[in-house]
Amino acid sequence: MTRSGRLFLSGRALLLATFGLVFVAVISIAAFLFVDARVETILTARRAAIVDSEILWLKLIDREEGRQALIRAIERRVALPNDDLAIHALIDAQGRYLAGDVDWPNGLVPDGAWRPIETYARKQGQKIEGFGRALALYDGAKVLVGRDSTAQRDVQSALVEALLIALVVLFVVALALGVFLNQLVLTRIDAIAATARRIIAGNMHERIPVRDGTSEFDRLSGVLNTMLDANETHIEQMRMVTDAIAHDLRLPLQRVKADLDRASQTQDDAVRQQAFARANGEMDDALATFNALLDITRAEVGIGREDFEEVDLAALARDVVELFEPVAEDKGQSLRAEVTPASIRGQSTLLRQALGNLIQNAIKYAPEGTSICVRLERANNRTRLTVEDSGPGIPEGERETALRPFGRLARDSATDGKGLGLALVAACAKLHKGKLTLETAAPGLRAVIDLPAS
């Protein structure tokens, strides 16, 4: 494949295009044949009716006015201008010519039936083909009236010619259009392929060129570009997370190593016990960080949706509030729940954990004597689980950072959490097709888990 568009389609596309054209041609010819047959049938019926009345009229003349009158009538009829399609012949009982412009066809039975006729013109002697009726008169003489179909075949061949010309034009135009469209499509496909190849080569910022945004290709390119944006963001976040994991696990491991070193070198039992206890605590911290990250990652990529069950959010909220109530009380804060009945399909454990994290944050960051309210409400097909405190809140500029894994804020001291609490809540909201937002509750912080009601 080259960067520029190719002139011709690949084998399969060419086959398909040929098949299409042949199909169109076959349909055209079939339609023509059908119309032709219909026209033929109708015209033949009309012609037969006219010939029928004419021959009856001639028979009438013969009977009422005599043979000579008939001969004259036929001669005048033959002499009429502008009707070179008419065929007439009259012979006596012995087969001798009496009148008309053609010879009596060989072996023609005068039974009045509509039959094909093959004979020769009397004047120029050329062969004439057509249809007609023959009748026997009272004395054994025979009269024939018919129509020449040579002219009709001329019309037919003219039509066939026109059809062939139309088909050739159709082929040429279709081929030209095909090449043009092909060119158009291949150029765009090659552009997409080229972009993809540059991205594979590591150039993550590459995007598919979009022209004026109206064509199907622009729409497709737009969607693909959005996907590429999302992927790049994910990869970027992943990189930040792995960096942070490396940092956050290396640090406690380093401390554990130091503690164990100290324990192995000292003779003092008390010092050794102390070092062991500290190492144990460090390991617990590292493990908690690790578990939280795994939970976040799993929720982020949507693992667990297949295990969703009906969760009574009201009961869940009351349970979690009850769990944390004494902790808030110890800090002189009031923690209360205002819930309306609501249930969703979801993962109860993760939702519990998410609400717990929000409450823990509120307890931790709001000063003594403040109040914390957990609210569950339903409105407009949404279920909103809100934790609101009357503490200092988070400045608007820092709210986005707060939602990111390992996002640390100015309010956090060095010994504070790892910045995973809110990230887990956000991931949990996302897993349940909802969203976590942080708002100001003037002055406190309002964290809202906004979920679709099921």
Add this chain to the structure above:
Amino acid sequence: MTRRLLVVEDDASTRDYVANGFEQLGWTVERQGDGRDGLHMARTSAFDLIILDRNLPGMDGLAILKEIRTAAVDTPVIILSAIAHVDERVKGLRAGGDDYVTKPFHFSELHARADAVLKRKAPAAAQTTLACADLQMELASRRVTRAGRAIALLPREFKLLEYFLRHKEQVVTRTMLLEGVWDYRNDPHTNIIDTHVSRLRKKLEEGFPAPLLHTIRGVGYRLSENP
């Protein structure tokens, strides 16, 4: 009567950690490092408890568990696993496990859970009253008395006490309380359980000379009339 334990775990260090722990408690312990050997032993020999790792060479832990249950062996099984997620846990319990302990764990946690599982397996009649020493709990009327004197408990304190009474004389860890009473799987790393327990303890023991709720340092609590 000595209790018999089967430990199926491929990591030698973890296997010895568990086995030595139970041997020090006076149990007889069989050790197996391979899944198929473990299954064979579980089917041919009687045990009081099986501790089963999930990831084993030869045969997967859950497959072994299913085989054991299919063979109508109803020995209690505790699953050990490095996979901590809720859905995996549910899978383990559905396969016929009695409890699910995630690695890394401390021996005291495993021991407490083993006791709880063994106690649960013992046939218990439908109880209407739970008691420990002079402490009584009537489940239907939700009335709690000590030495005949009524003790007023908040709903959460009642639930907590009920859990302790159902695990009387056993060591109960903080994780067990979080899971058993509040259905909360991740340790929030606060002294939250201690706060709950100390409030309950205050109500149970104020004005009475004998303590009932004992703290087991570094492990958890035990409800008992004996210190």
